[in-house]
Amino acid sequence: MKTGSLIREHKGSYLNEAVGQGLAGVGDIDGDRVPDYAVMGPKKNPDDGRVVFYSGKTGKQLFYFRGDDITGAIYSTFGWALRPVGDLDRDGFPDLVVQVYSFPNYSYLLVVSSRPRPLTRDPSRLSLAKGGKQLFHLAAGPAQAGKFYWLLGSMSGVLPGLWLGPHFLPLNPDAYFLHLLAAPNSLIPGSLGLLDKNGRAEIAWTLPPGLPAALSGKVLDHAYLVLDPKTLRLDLASNPVPLLLVK
Ligand SMILES: [Ca+2]
Numbered sequence: 001m002k003t004g005s006l007i008r009e010h011k012g013s014y015l016n017e018a019v020g021q022g023l024a025g026v027g028d029i030d031g032d033r034v035p036d037y038a039v040m041g042p043k044k045n046p047d048d049g050r051v052v053f054y055s056g057k058t059g060k061q062l063f064y065f066r067g068d069d070i071t072g073a074i075y076s077t078f079g080w081a082l083r084p085v086g087d088l089d090r091d092g093f094p095d096l097v098v099q100v101y102s103f104p105n106y107s108y109l110l111v112v113s114s115r116p117r118p119l120t121r122d123p124s125r126l127s128l129a130k131g132g133k134q135l136f137h138l139a140a141g142p143a144q145a146g147k148f149y150w151l152l153g154s155m156s157g158v159l160p161g162l163w164l165g166p167h168f169l170p171l172n173p174d175a176y177f178l179h180l181l182a183a184p185n186s187l188i189p190g191s192l193g194l195l196d197k198n199g200r201a202e203i204a205w206t207l208p209p210g211l212p213a214a215l216s217g218k219v220l221d222h223a224y225l226v227l228d229p230k231t232l233r234l235d236l237a238s239n240p241v242p243l244l245l246v247k
């Protein structure tokens with residue numbers, strides 16, 4: 001390859017977006033022996049700050065995370081600066097220092113693991129008046145390929161949660177939980193299904209419009225279990241993801 005030849009480009013998604021304001025080589029995250037990289041953005045709208053990880057080999061998006069995946073708050077400048085700092089928690093994945101630039105308030109730094117999380121979702125809040133669609137991305141890893149997944153939820157937080165043998169499910173057995181447990185694929189179509197050959201699945205769910213404004217500020221948390229279809233042994237309990245209900 002000649003020096004200076006273009007390998008690929010990544011575009012922002014709206015005018016004046018500072019794509020790549022934060023930028024870091026992060027080593028090989030997906031195990032294909034080619035180093036990968038992380039950048040600030042592109043994001044869906046100016047408030048939706050995110051750090052996106054790309055495959056160095058193909059340029060495809062591997063995954064992303066946002067401030068609210070980590071601390072529960074949304075930051076427009078999440079990833080303003082990014083630096084790899086090695087593997088601080090020794091889980092085999094490089095860790096990153098992520099700057100949240102905040103003017104005129106205090107800016108700060110988060111130290112976060114680049115380990116992909118088994119469950120992510122988009123968006124992180126939905127309007128009770130308008131309703132809307134939420135997409136769950138399940139990425140349990142190739143070792144869980146072809147197994148059952150079962151998405152559950154609670155509306156009473158993630159603690160104390162449930163210990164299921166050695167697995168911790170960060171949900172509480174409230175009325176919402178019991179409904180999703182007793183009647184899978186009804187309230188959330190696709191809440192019970194099979195992971196594909198890469199251990200992945202997607203669930204699209206629509207919150208109906210016209211729900212009572214009194215629910216504003218409520219948080220629905222979701223997480224999923226992975227079960228072996230032959231033995232029904234529980235093999236994984238995912239991280240939780242919060243959905244904030246707003247007016
Ligand atoms: Ca790689």
Ligand SMILES: [Ca+2]
Pocket residue numbers: 086087088089090091092093094095113114
């Ligand atoms: Ca690590």
